[in-house]
Amino acid sequence: AEPVAPDVKGCNKPDLPAGAKPIVCCPPNLEKKDPIDYDIPKWETLRIRKPAHDYDDLENYKKAVSMMKSLPDDHPHSWTQQSRVHCAYCDDSYNLYGQTHTKLQVHFSWTFLPFHRWYLYFYERILGKLIGVPNFAIPFWNWDAPQGMEIPSIFTDKSSPLYNSLRNPNHQPPTLLDLNWNGPGDVDTSGDEKTNLITMYRQVYEAKRPLSFYGSPFNADTPGKETSGTLELVPHNTIHNWTGDITQPNLEDMGAFYSAARDPIFYGHHANVDRMWAIWKSFKRNDISNPDYQNSSYVFYDENENLVRVKNSDAFDTKKLGYVYRELDLPWLNAKP
Numbered sequence: 414a415e416p417v418a419p420d421v422k423g424c425n426k427p428d429l430p431a432g433a434k435p436i437v438c439c440p441p442n443l444e445k446k447d448p449i450d451y452d453i454p455k456w457e458t459l460r461i462r463k464p465a466h467d468y469d470d471l472e473n474y475k476k477a478v479s480m481m482k483s484l485p486d487d488h489p490h491s492w493t494q495q496s497r498v499h500c501a502y503c504d505d506s507y508n509l510y511g512q513t514h515t516k517l518q519v520h521f522s523w524t525f526l527p528f529h530r531w532y533l534y535f536y537e538r539i540l541g542k543l544i545g546v547p548n549f550a551i552p553f554w555n556w557d558a559p560q561g562m563e564i565p566s567i568f569t570d571k572s573s574p575l576y577n578s579l580r581n582p583n584h585q586p587p588t589l590l591d592l593n594w595n596g597p598g599d600v601d602t603s604g605d606e607k608t609n610l611i612t613m614y615r616q617v618y619e620a621k622r623p624l625s626f627y628g629s630p631f632n633a634d635t636p637g638k639e640t641s642g643t644l645e646l647v648p649h650n651t652i653h654n655w656t657g658d659i660t661q662p663n664l665e666d667m668g669a670f671y672s673a674a675r676d677p678i679f680y681g682h683h684a685n686v687d688r689m690w691a692i693w694k695s696f697k698r699n700d701i702s703n704p705d706y707q708n709s710s711y712v713f714y715d716e717n718e719n720l721v722r723v724k725n726s727d728a729f730d731t732k733k734l735g736y737v738y739r740e741l742d743l744p745w746l747n748a749k750p
């Protein structure tokens with residue numbers, strides 16, 4: 414089989430859910446550029462991503478996001494373009510390289526974790542570049558521990574660029590996050606700590622086999638036959654849906670692929686998903702050596718506006734990408750059901 418990659422010359426209109434306002438999600442100037450292989454910088458110091466409830470770089474983050482939001486929509490570093498990266502890779506904008514009918518969808522398979530790691534990596538690098546702070550690090554929404562089991566206050570201040578109005582009005586702080594939220598029909602909207610911790614134990618610690626944690630293979634021969642890994646299903650999907658606005662047609666923003674990354678909380682959520690991957694690896698479990706997995710690749714604009722191609726195998730160690738997560742207690746490790 415062949416690894417998957419986006420055919421950037423074959424970027425088309427996305428396939429949006431009913432009720433969504435039409436948009437095009439292809440990055441700007443694709444016709445004028447050929448992607449170059451990304452050169453990973455040599456890092457002098459590591460960036461340290463910290464939990465949202467104890468984040469000491471909020472002023473820089475707000476400043477950087479405001480700058481993104483004031484760039485013209487067609488600038489590759491604009492807030493609009495950063496959010497459309499998600500739409501492009503998740504709403505069928507790209508053909509799979511070498512194929513004309515099959516689309517690249519990075520969810521529901523082993524591409525989920527590495528794709529989002531790279532996505533956040535460039536988001537963070539661009540923010541740092543905009544404010545001239547090369548070591549800038551984004552916060553993570555620490556939903557796996559009691560301190561993080563509600564929407565973090567850095568995202569709920571209405572005067573902040575990190576605020577977004579399209580969120581579930583019934584899930585505002587101090588409503589406790591429900592990692593097993595079943596969607597708008599789930600009337601019992603508040604979770605409980607103990608159940609959340611047991612859920613974390615089951616979805617991260619107990620998912621010992623790489624393919625159950627990462628998701629099933631996705632290569633040029635198996636498009637459309639993929640299944641999500643345990644972390645992607647719960648709590649990743651459930652938190653997206655829990656956060657999105659039930660008064661919108663598709664739980665926008667967080668509850669729909671095309672709109673999720675318009676909400677600044679998306680990047681905090683995914684930083685914790687990414688952190689869970691790093692923690693899972695610290696349990697010394699086997700990784701996936703299949704070359705289709707190792708060589709799957711994606712294309713992004715980097716902080717210097719170069720169109721670059723990056724591959725999964727360069728994303729297995731956060732230190733190689735210049736960052737680490739602050740170490741915190743993992744109360745769910747003792748939450749065996």
Ligand code: C2O
Pocket residue numbers: 499503520529649653673683
């Ligand atoms: Cu690309 Cu949280 O989904």
